[in-house]
Amino acid sequence: MRICVLGAASSPHVLARARAFGERGHQVTLISPTAPEPHEPESSPLTILWPKPHRAGFAGKIGLVLWTAWMLTRQRADVYHAHYAAEVGSWLAWLLRRQPLVVTVMGGDVLFDEQGSLGPLGRWLTRQTVMGARLVTTKSRHLTEVIARIGVPTTRIEEIIWGIDAAVFRFSAEGRASTRRDWNVADDSFLVFSPRMMMPFYNIDLLVEAWAKIADTEPNTLLVLSEYRADPAYRDTLKRRVKELGLERCVRFVPARTPDRMADAYSAADVVVSIPPSDGFPQAVLEAAACGRPVILSDLPRLYDILAPETCALYAGFDPAAIAAAVKKTMKNPSNTRERAEKAREAVLARADFQANVDRVEGRLLALVRTD
Missing domain, CATH: 3.40.50.2000 (Glycogen Phosphorylase B;)
Known part of the structure; x- marks a missing residue:
């Protein structure tokens, strides 16, 4: 599969998930609003794109929107996978009708009243993005209930915690x-x-x-x-x-x-x-x-x-x-x-075995590609 991932390359969780699909032989491109951390290996099995240079202030925000939209229009992916719904890349994937779109929510992006720094427009865009996705993955039953209340049919929601790599996270x-x-x-x-x-x-x-x-x-x-x-x-x-x-x-x-x-x-x-x-x-x-x-x-x-x-x-x-x-x-x-x-x-x-959960996500993505 050709997978276009949308998310922050500065997040170790987004990187780990994108990298896992690259390691399985899929062609993965990560479009990020931020640069990756310096420790990301040069031999990483994915292509990471981010705006260079990144400008601050209002001009920087407009520049990020335009750059991300341009990057998305150039992609010819089989599936678009957004990690964190309340982000420019996720919103633009919905607005530009990049399908099939998969959204992985993480908590702060959809728990508006608990963690909300989003204004009315941001909340509306986030809701529309998850409602427009072919699949929404959540990390807990609580988040599943939140997404269902937004209006996403339960048939398009799957609880996938992603989890940890037990070979890495063990007592030493x-x-x-x-x-x-x-x-x-x-x-x-x-x-x-x-x-x-x-x-x-x-x-x-x-x-x-x-x-x-x-x-x-x-x-x-x-x-x-x-x-x-x-x-x-x-x-x-x-x-x-x-x-x-x-x-x-x-x-x-x-x-x-x-x-x-x-x-x-x-x-x-x-x-x-x-x-x-x-x-x-x-x-x-x-x-x-x-x-x-x-x-x-x-x-x-x-x-x-x-x-x-x-x-x-x-x-x-x-x-x-x-x-x-x-x-x-x-x-x-x-x-x-x-x-x-x-x-x-x-x-x-x-x-919360990471590889087992990647297996589940991979199966759902392949099914979406076959039926799209």
């Missing part, structure tokens, strides 16, 4: 040791890791406030915050708050890691925490669970489908005291914590 004792050396963390320290973007939406400030309730009674604990896609002003605010609370010894800021080194980062942790107020189904949580790490998550019932409360994960409200209590629970009950982590890993490997 060597990776744990080397990462702790990189972060200057002692072997016997209890390490809680936040891998999510360092932006206000992800409630990293609540973790810092929770640590003020942990540090006095649990001096051997350490909170490690990834600076992945950090908002500079928010990062500065967090660092000031850490200093005000006297937590410099037990809260650490670390540089973002490339995707190929994330399994080692998860392995270094004793607990991985993720507490945004909204999520489709967080990829970082799937990765951490596959590495056998216990997880503490936002209390969002949509996540229960895979990670059952208490059985596979601990859930906490958006309150520092609740987060602190969940962390202490993982520390005080190590055998229960290990059992939860093992069950979470089993659940993720059963439902």
Whole structure:
């Protein structure tokens, strides 16, 4: 198949999905609004196109629209696959009647009221795009319900979580040791890791406030915050708050890691925490669970489908005291914590095997091409 993928080349998830089809012998072209990360290998089995140079401001937005439209009109693909519905490339694929169109929604693109930064026009374009697609894939039952409420027939919706590559995301004792050396963390320290973007939406400030309730009674604990896609002003605010609370010894800021080194980062942790107020189904949580790490998550019932409360994960409200209590629970009950982590890993490997889900998507794409 000739597949035209629409999505951000700066997203490791979009790249992994596009690359998987290239590795299966399909001809894949990725049209991206952003440049790929420098670590993308030159031997990558896909062609990546992005605007050069990328201009800022209103002129840049108009230029991106025109460039993307031009790129799309030049494509002679068998199928067009948009990753993230609320993006210029996805909208233009619908407007230019590029068919068969497949849209993979990720959460923030269609959870308008929870994560909405889109105005009325953006929401309308997003709705029209998913309604105009021949197939919409979703990462959870909750997102399936959201797409159905928009008006997409259930026969055109398929729940595909995509998931993780179990050969990559697995516990590594060597990776744990080397990462702790990189972060200057002692072997016997209890390490809680936040891998999510360092932006206000992800409630990293609540973790810092929770640590003020942990540090006095649990001096051997350490909170490690990834600076992945950090908002500079928010990062500065967090660092000031850490200093005000006297937590410099037990809260650490670390540089973002490339995707190929994330399994080692998860392995270094004793607990991985993720507490945004909204999520489709967080990829970082799937990765951490596959590495056998216990997880503490936002209390969002949509996540229960895979990670059952208490059985596979601990859930906490958006309150520092609740987060602190969940962390202490993982520390005080190590055998229960290990059992939860093992069950979470089993659940993720059963439902979220990447290659198995690529098989499913490939089958649906081939069927669309045959019937188009």
